[in-house]
Amino acid sequence: MSDTVPYLAEGPRVGIRHFTYDDRAEFTARARESRALHHPWLFPPVTPTAYATYAERLIEDPTKAGFLVCEKDSGAIAGFININNIVEGAFLCGVLGYGAFAHAAGRGLMGEGLRLVVEYAFTTMGLHRLEINVQPRNAASIALARRCGFRLEGFSPDFLFIDGAWRDHERWAITTEMIAKASSSRRSSHP
Secondary structure, eight states, X not given: OTXXXXXXXXXXXXXXXXXXXXXXXXXXXXXXXXXXXXXXXXXXXXXXXXXXXXXXHHHHOTTOEEEEEEETTTOOEEEEEEEEEEEOTTOOEEEEEEEEOGGGTTTTHHHHHHHHHHHHHHTTSOXXXXXXXXXXXXXXXXXXXXXXXXXXXXXXXXXXXXXXXXXXXXXXXXXXXXXXXXXXXXXXXXX
């Protein structure tokens, strides 16, 4: 798919692009292959009908933006990162959700993809803040947030209804000021 859909941003190993309806077969196949990895944290669509509904929201709803993280060498979908609940005005914030597919897990591709999405959200989209809500036992997701510079801001009991129950979540966030401060620190430590 990456041959026909240009990347919005590229890193050394991955590019990010928006969802398309044509991604249905690959996305649902990868989601089915990744059920064990995703359970009990997330449940991406595994059928063509569910994908069509999911993709439509990400493509058509202005309060959402969906990104596929694709391996540059093959174009294969490595994972997905969605910005939900985008609020403009004085807030300029969105809430991230993400998942790696099993074939790409543990290879650092999602970290690269998340950094690209954060940069795209803060520059092209003009957002100021991104949040991630993570179940406390989801060590891989928390590690990804931490590696990408998000800070832990709090704890929300019974926050989201997932897998049949209200689940507690940690709240992580990053702002444009945090990115600028980190960039400034890196520049000053390398003469």
